[in-house]
Amino acid sequence: MGRAPCCDKANVKRGPWSPEEDATLKNYLHKHGTGGNWISLPQRAGLKRCGKSCRLRWLNYLRPDIKHGSFTEEEDNIIISLFYKMGSRWSVIAANLPGRTDNDVKNHWNTKLKKKLFGGSNNINKFNPSSIPKIDVSFTYNHNHNHINNNNVFNNNNPSIFQANPSSSNPTPSPSPSPTPSYIDNTNHNFNHHHQSYVPITSFSSLLAQCSTTTTSPMSMMPNFASLSNMDHSIEFIQSSPSRYSLHQSSPTGLAVQENVAHPEELSSVSAGSSSAMYGSSLEDDPFFAELGFGLIQEVMMNPNCSTYGDQEDIKPQGLGQSVAN
DNA sequence: AAACATCTCAACCGCGAATAT
C-alpha cells in the first residue's frame, strides 16, 4: 500500500500558476500567513491547488525577497565551493545566497555550473581547465589553530555563511520561515571552534585551473579529486603532548576522533584507503565522483600534476589525508 | 521559414524528518 496523497489530485489544478492565482495566494498570505498549515491553506484562500503547490509557489517565486536574474561569478563560486563541501544540500547552499532558493541553485547547478566546470556531465574528456578563468587559489591551513584566512567564503566574519537568511530583512511577515537545518547549526559550531583547522576553497574554478597539466592523458586533465575529497571534511589537531595530537575529523556523515596521533607533518603518508575508511564513506560516494560517474579514481589521485599550493606553504593537497596535514 | 535539437526553469513527486494527536 502506498502513501496517501496529500490532496485530492482529481480536484486540484496543476501546472503553471496564473497571475490571478498568484495574487490570491500573495494577498492571503500577507493578511493571514499560513496559519501553520499549508495543506488546508488553499481551501481557506479559495484556491483550487494542492497545499504543497502553494507552498512551493510562495517559497520559490512569490516571496518578496526572491532575487530573480542570472547568478554572479561570486555566487557561482560559493555554490561550487559549498557543493563540494556538502554535496547536493541545495537548501543549505541556498541559505548562503540571499534571495536565491534551493530550486534556483539546483537548476543553476544542473544547467550551467556542471557544464561550465566539466563541459558536459557525461563526457569528462571535454573538460578543459584553460577555459576556466584563473583566480588565485587561497587554501588556508594553520597548524597553530588560528582562525582561518579572511579571504575565503567560510570566514566567520561572513554572516551569510552557514546561517539561514535573517528573516528580519524581510519587510513583510514571512508566513513560514524555514527553520535552520541542524546541519547548519552543527557546521557553524564547528567552524567557530577556535581550534578548528580546515581546508576551504575560495574558487573551485581556480582549483580546476591549477590542475592543468603537461601530459595529454584525459584522466590527468581532471583535478586532483583526492584533494577535493578532503574539502568535505574539516580536520582539527589538538595537541595533547609535545609530540602527540588528537585528530578530530568532521564530515557531513559524522565525526571521527583519533587519539594520540603523530605530528600532523607525519600524516602525509596516510593512504587513501585508510583515510576513506576513517571517514566511513567511500570515494565513490563523493558527490563529484558520483556526478562524473567516476570509476578509475586511483589514477587521478596519483596525478602529481594536481598539487595545489596555497598562499601559506603548509598545504600541498596531493592525496587523501595529505591536504590538511602536510 | 520550418523543423528539429537543446536549454531553462517552474512545478511535481515521493521520501524521510518533524510534529501533532
Added chain:
DNA sequence: CATATTCGCGGTTGAGATGTT
C-alpha cells in the same frame, strides 16, 4: 509510545523558449 499528519527536501519532469541546421 504508536500512529497520523504535515513539512521540507532533493530528484525528476515537461512545457515553453531559444538556438541551430
